[in-house]
Amino acid sequence: MRRGPSVFNRISIGAGLVFLYAPILLLMIYSFNDSRAVNVWAGFSTRWYTALFRDSQLMGALWITLRIGVVSASIATVLGVMAAVALARGGLFRGRTLFSGMVYAPLVMPEVITGLSLLLLFVAVGLDRGFWTVVMAHATFTLCYVAVVVQARLSTFDTALEEAAQDLGCPPWRAFFAVTLPNIIPAVAAGWVLALILSLDDLVIASFTSGPGSTTLPMRIYSAVRLGVSPEINAVSTLLIGAVAVGIAVYGSVSRRRTAPARA
Amino acid sequence: MTTKAARPNIGAIRSSFAPWNDPGTKPLVRFDGVTKRFGDQIAVDNVSLDIYEREFFALLGPSGCGKTTLMRMLAGFETPDAGRIMLGGVDLADTPPHKRPVNMMFQSYALFPHLSVAGNIAFGLKMEGLKKVAITDRVNEMLKLVKLEAYAARMPHQLSGGQRQRVALARAIARKPRVLLLDEPLAALDKKLREETQFELTDLQMELGITFLTVTHDQDEAMVLADRIGVMDQGRIVQIGPPTEVYEAPNSRGVAEFLGDINIFEGIVETFNSPVASLKSADGHFKVVDEDCPAGGATVWLAVRPEKMRISPKAPPKGTANVLAGEIWDIGYLGDWTTYIVEIGPNRLIRVAQANASRIVEHPLSWDDKVWVSFDADAGVVLTR
The missing domain is CATH 2.40.50.100 (RNA polymerase II/Efflux pump adaptor protein, barrel-sandwich hybrid domain)
Structure with missing residues (x-):
């Protein structure tokens, strides 16, 4: 006899979901509102989406955000995988604990501090703020997420596979590409998607490190909202939520797949 | 009933095979005063051991006696703290694992999960830089040898334990190593299959003429497989000899009690x-x-x-x-x-x-x-x- 969740469980799950998602749902509904007034329902319309696609400023910001996301996620993935391999396979090298602490610290570091310190660094070295400074900043703070995901996979990866590759005449660096990488690729892909989502989402660090011509979508939305909430913002937010939701779904499916194949 | 497999007449060769008694024979593998420490623990303690061409040698001992470490040092995965390991008269100290003419069958088999049976066997041949045709020929030869012709396209997780073991074996001998290392080769198989495989392994070794070094904690396995057994305890080799000798004439109570x-x-x-x-x-x-x-x-x-x-x-x-x-x-x-x-x-x-x-x-x-x-x-x- 299988019993479902109790009444208490149902209520608490329901209350939790309402608390988390009612505001988002409201925003999504109002993005289809025909009225300019945000809180008066005047019938279904997609006019704000049409307006949005004609709004070159918002579309420009979206394009910049996507480019920053893809480039920074790719850099973060390469560096994060390298850090994970060093931590999982480097043995007990000198300074390993310090290194592992430093890799994971940005996970709990307040974003304001990360953003501010990066800003100070860019000013100190005389780097003009723009597209590449945001990319660098995002790569830095998303790198640790990639490292966490990949290291978790590497820790359950049979080291005998790498030894077997070497035993069969494969130099160690080549063994990584021939054997290790093909087997951890789902985790690497999951790390990349996670880094992309984090980059698309980020407001604080981007605010500190962006310059003229590199205003990201979250920054554009935030500044627009300060002048009053327009339905257009609701529409762009709905699109952003959709993009992030797709990203999370992809992340979930690839990271589940990484445990699926039986280990031989 | 045991079915009789076709094979060359090996009885005469086996019964007279004893290069270790001939002082003129040069050993293929020589461990010379080899010591390995992990932290303050001595895993291998000043071991000297000669293994001869075409010999089937078994290192036998309880878990943690250092037998696996000794074998891994020959493969190059561990570095000795003292002593030398020679292969065919050449010191292996400066040769990295991927350049040593030895191959290992891992206890976990370590088949590459992303490659098919044929892909696994071909892996080492590709590293040698062989031509495609030569690789295909050799892979087919190996598949036939281990009776897995029908499974070339299968992935490792689609195979039974016994089949995986045979793929691992085929992959390791495909490169014609001078020494084949076997780490607890039969430990993961059930009893019936283990007995069959034991005899298959000895026949195969005679047929190929490769020197085999196996590591096991199972005395039955060591006695059936090996020409000579090296009994290990706490990092030292306590007795070396043919199975009958270590069983019937142990040199200490420890050896006597460990074997049967x-x-x-x-x-x-x-x-x-x-x-x-x-x-x-x-x-x-x-x-x-x-x-x-x-x-x-x-x-x-x-x-x-x-x-x-x-x-x-x-x-x-x-x-x-x-x-x-x-x-x-x-x-x-x-x-x-x-x-x-x-x-x-x-x-x-x-x-x-x-x-x-x-x-x-x-x-x-x-x-x-x-x-x-x-x-x-x-x-x-x-x-x-």
Whole structure:
């Protein structure tokens, strides 16, 4: 006899979901509102989406955000995988604990501090703020997420596979590409998607490190909202939520797949 | 029934194969005073060992005795702290694992999960830079050798344990290594399959003429497979010899007890007129034939295997040597064998094993029966440590 969740469980799950998602749902509904007034329902319309696609400023910001996301996620993935391999396979090298602490610290570091310190660094070295400074900043703070995901996979990866590759005449660096990488690729892909989502989402660090011509979508939305909430913002937010939701779904499916194949 | 596989006549080769007795033969592998420490733990302690061309050598010992570490040092995955490892007269110290002409079959098999059976076998050949045609030919040859022709396209997780083991074997011998290393090759197989595979492995080794070095904790496996066994304990090799020698003539109580069951009687040598010795022990007097017995007065241990003892409900005639009277304490019926535990004195238990040669025994022995255990003068071996 299988019993479902109790009444208490149902209520608490329901209350939790309402608390988390009612505001988002409201925003999504109002993005289809025909009225300019945000809180008066005047019938279904997609006019704000049409307006949005004609709004070159918002579309420009979206394009910049996507480019920053893809480039920074790719850099973060390469560096994060390298850090994970060093931590999982480097043995007990000198300074390993310090290194592992430093890799994971940005996970709990307040974003304001990360953003501010990066800003100070860019000013100190005389780097003009723009597209590449945001990319660098995002790569830095998303790198640790990639490292966490990949290291978790590497820790359950049979080291005998790498030894077997070497035993069969494969130099160690080549063994990584021939054997290790093909087997951890789902985790690497999951790390990349996670880094992309984090980059698309980020407001604080981007605010500190962006310059003229590199205003990201979250920054554009935030500044627009300060002048009053327009339905257009609701529409762009709905699109952003959709993009992030797709990203999370992809992340979930690839990271589940990484445990699926039986280990031989 | 065991089916007879086609093979060259190997009986004559096997029975006369003993390069270790010929001082003119150069060893293929030489461990020379090899020591390996992990932290303050000594895993391998000053081991010297020669392994010869075409030999099947087994390192046997309990887990943690250093046998796997010794083998991994030959493969190059561990570096010795002291001593040298030579292959064909060349020091391997500066050769990384991927350049050593040895291949290993891993205990976990370590098949590449993202490659098919054929892909796994071809991996090492690709690294050699062979031409595509040559690789395909060799892969097919290997698949045929391990009888997996029909499974070339399967992925490792679609195979049974026995099939995986054969893929791992094929992958390791595809490169024609000078030494094949086997790490607990049969440990993951069930009993029936293990026995079949044991014989297949020895036939294969004869056929290929490759030197095999296996590591195992299973004495049956070591005895069936190997030309010589090196018994290891706490990082040292305590005895090296052919299976019959380490089993019938162990050089210490430790080796005797590790390989199978044995009854040990502590005593003092009364007289020794080579080869006949008379021993006095708490369990009575023994008459033994052993050329290597020390002179009178020495403390020794007489070791007698259970299957070399006889058990009888009737007392043997007076004056028969090496008789122990006792009561049956326990009986273990194994089908082919029965093991009797006999109490020959207060808290003195010995084991006697009898082959069940007949289906019907008129007066089977039972618990608490009064019995007499006897053995011949040449049944036991005198140990000095």
